[in-house]
Amino acid sequence: MGVSGSGKTTLAKAIASEYNGLFIEGDEFHPFSNIEKMKAGIPLTDQDRFPWLISLNQKIKTHLGETIIVACSALKQLYRNQITKDIPINSLVWVQLNCDVITLTNRMKNRSHFMPVSLLQNQLDTYEHCDNALILDSTKNITQLIQQLKKFIHEQKN
Numbered sequence: 001m002g003v004s005g006s007g008k009t010t011l012a013k014a015i016a017s018e019y020n021g022l023f024i025e026g027d028e029f030h031p032f033s034n035i036e037k038m039k040a041g042i043p044l045t046d047q048d049r050f051p052w053l054i055s056l057n058q059k060i061k062t063h064l065g066e067t068i069i070v071a072c073s074a075l076k077q078l079y080r081n082q083i084t085k086d087i088p089i090n091s092l093v094w095v096q097l098n099c100d101v102i103t104l105t106n107r108m109k110n111r112s113h114f115m116p117v118s119l120l121q122n123q124l125d126t127y128e129h130c131d132n133a134l135i136l137d138s139t140k141n142i143t144q145l146i147q148q149l150k151k152f153i154h155e156q157k158n
Helices: 008-018 032-039 046-061 077-083 101-109 117-126 142-157
Strands: 022-025 068-071 095-098 134-137
Touching (some): 008 022, 008 068, 008 095, 008 142, 022 046, 032 046, 046 068, 101 117, 134 142
Parallel strands (some): 095 134
């Protein structure tokens, strides 16, 4: 989880490959109206987000028991609660990706995505810290991030 440009999709795909898991791109569950709003530089409201969060939750529940890696902003605890509704808490690992605004901005400018740089500050303002997440510095390389995740998962099991 993290704001736009934090590297969610890149890391999630790498984790899915490392753990032979199913990768789910959260952005694919946004209704067309949400994507159009974001493209136009209009921040989403909680009301805009709930159909998206419900759809994502339903998709995850169809794969319970499998290794699933989801790339999703999950900016507020309220959103995280909806994403994980009726999913056993002990089956989840939250990974929070953080990095500086300059890096986020540069990444957003150098990719093809519907989220414009103009909405980055809104996401940063909306974001609520996740107390039980593994916090990673997404300026590190993928190998380093996966090693930190493996260590975290190993520590959680013991």
